[in-house]
Amino acid sequence: xxxxxxxxxxxxxxxxxxxxxxxxxxxxxxxxxxxxxxxxxxxxxxxxxxxxxxxxxxxxxxxxxxxxxxxxxxxxxxxxxxxxxxxxxxxxxxxxxxxxxxxxxxxxxxxxxxxxxxxxxxxxxxxxxxxxxxxxxxxxxxxxxxxxxxxxxxxxxxxxxxxxxxxxxxxxxxxxxxxxxxxxxxxxxxxxxxxxxxxxxxxxxxxxxxxxxxxxxxxxxxxxxxxxxxxxxxxxxxxxxxx
Amino acid sequence: xxxxxxxxxxxxxxxxxxxxxxxxxxxxxxxxxxxxxxxxxxxxxxxxxxxxxxxxxxxxxxxxxxxxxxxxxxxxxxxxxxxxxxxxxxxxxxxxxxxxxxxxxxxxxxxxxxxxxxxxxxxxxxxxxxxxxxxxxxxxxxxxxxxxxxxxxxxxxxxxxxxxxxxxxxxxxxxxxxxxxxxxxxxxxxxxxxxxxxxxxxxxxxxxxxxxxxxxxxxxxxxxxxxxxxxxxxxxxxxxxxx
Numbered sequence: 270x271x272x273x274x275x276x277x278x279x280x281x282x283x284x285x286x287x288x289x290x291x292x293x294x295x296x297x298x299x300x301x302x303x304x305x306x307x308x309x310x311x312x313x314x315x316x317x318x319x320x321x322x323x324x325x326x327x328x329x330x331x332x333x334x335x336x337x338x339x340x341x342x343x344x345x346x347x348x349x350x351x352x353x354x355x356x357x358x359x360x361x362x363x364x365x366x367x368x369x370x371x372x373x374x375x376x377x378x379x380x381x382x383x384x385x386x387x388x389x390x391x392x393x394x395x396x397x398x399x400x401x402x403x404x405x406x407x408x409x410x411x412x413x414x415x416x417x418x419x420x421x422x423x424x425x426x427x428x429x430x431x432x433x434x435x436x437x438x439x440x441x442x443x444x445x446x447x448x449x450x451x452x453x454x455x456x457x458x459x460x461x462x463x464x465x466x467x468x469x470x471x472x473x474x475x476x477x478x479x480x481x482x483x484x485x486x487x488x489x490x491x492x493x494x495x496x497x498x499x500x501x502x503x504x505x506x507x508x509x510x511x512x
Numbered sequence: 513x514x515x516x517x518x519x520x521x522x523x524x525x526x527x528x529x530x531x532x533x534x535x536x537x538x539x540x541x542x543x544x545x546x547x548x549x550x551x552x553x554x555x556x557x558x559x560x561x562x563x564x565x566x567x568x569x570x571x572x573x574x575x576x577x578x579x580x581x582x583x584x585x586x587x588x589x590x591x592x593x594x595x596x597x598x599x600x601x602x603x604x605x606x607x608x609x610x611x612x613x614x615x616x617x618x619x620x621x622x623x624x625x626x627x628x629x630x631x632x633x634x635x636x637x638x639x640x641x642x643x644x645x646x647x648x649x650x651x652x653x654x655x656x657x658x659x660x661x662x663x664x665x666x667x668x669x670x671x672x673x674x675x676x677x678x679x680x681x682x683x684x685x686x687x688x689x690x691x692x693x694x695x696x697x698x699x700x701x702x703x704x705x706x707x708x709x710x711x712x713x714x715x716x717x718x719x720x721x722x723x724x725x726x727x728x729x730x731x732x733x734x735x736x737x738x739x740x741x742x743x744x745x746x747x748x749x750x751x752x753x754x755x
């Protein structure tokens with residue numbers, strides 16, 4: 270049977286989701302745990318191939334297994350053998366045709382910033398420290414232009430060689446809670462490094478190095494060199510996938 | 513001059529605040545940084561001596577220095593040499609009589625719980641995972657009895673040998689945001705391990721192992737053996753001190 274599951278992970282010590290030779294990845298952690306629990310060689314497919322250092326609370330995966338016991342006992346067995354930095358939840362049997370990447374309607378990411386003159390040690394692991402005071406209204410003003418169907422080539426390249434760079438963005442919203450700024454972006458799909466490139470460019474707007482007009486011109490240029498520098502991965506979370 | 517500062521730290525890798533032989537403490541990190549920056553042997557006093565593994569966003573310290581430059585440059589110099597797990601902010605000169613512990617009117621702590629059947633890897637570092645569904649209303653009903661001036665001997669011993677165990681609690685409030693439960697408690701002062709013992713006992717109420725009446729009887733007994741088991745330190749934050 271094919272099983273769907275939601276996966277959370279702390280990406281700090283992983284070289285991203287996708288299996289690689291000579292690097293510790295989330296996919297390998299999951300496949301190793303499935304192998305130990307089921308005795309099978311199990312291949313895992315995910316909705317999004319997150320980069321090294323990126324976290325997830327709502328990654329979605331699927332795999333095929335001949336597991337004959339209750340699905341709840343598979344979930345408990347997996348969580349018992351997975352490292353503490355990975356956990357699975359909501360395991361359920363699905364149609365054999367279900368594909369977590371091709372069937373997804375949209376993905377949602379969050380990027381967290383701690384905006385204060387002094388860094389905060391308990392925020393360091395999951396948010397980017399920006400000492401320069403950011404103008405959140407300006408960043409939202411620029412982010413509003415992202416919503417809709419656009420060519421986003423300024424902010425990333427297609428995961429497929431020569432692939433299209435048009436994507437549909439449903440939401441691009443900043444929220445502020447004291448020094449904690451969060452950018453939430455939902456799109457049908459994402460280009461490689463897109464969220465980190467967009468956040469880096471919006472920070473240029475927030476600190477006054479780019480105007481909203483500069484942002485709009487960079488966006489329209491479809492020139493990767495016109496984006497701001499990409500931000501570090503540790504503030505980024507894949508938090509949900511919609512089917 | 514005497515200088516007051518607010519300190520944040522990730523307590524994970526520290527053996528608590530107070531200096532000890534053969535253990536890495538926040539006090540030693542601060543005094544080492546002050547020594548490097550000022551060239552003096554500087555002793556640091558804190559508002560609260562947090563235990564091993566306990567975090568802080570609003571610890572308050574004071575120290576004496578002959579620093580002759582701007583106070584802002586002392587703050588920047590300290591943050592440049594402190595480990596990433598400690599940061600100081602809001603440095604200001606104060607009266608030579610200021611004492612961060614004796615002059616404090618109250619301290620406020622927060623304890624975080626992640627209450628879901630499955631652990632969440634990105635919550636693990638700063639909150640306790642409790643798989644059993646907790647009754648937050650019941651826990652609040654019991655916590656209400658803590659507010660006021662009471663003998664809290666059930667929940668801890670005095671930091672001084674044979675010292676009094678009466679303390680005045682101003683606030684003891686649970687808030688829930690999905691699976692994230694936070695307990696905020698403010699008191700004029702705290703007994704040794706008091707917050708962790710109270711939270712552990714309230715969890716017994718929350719999972720139905722103790723009734724609110726049982727909690728009230730345990731509280732009234734002033735018997736340390738009647739409390740629930742103390743919770744782990746990693747969910748605890750010292751977040752503010754009032755003067």
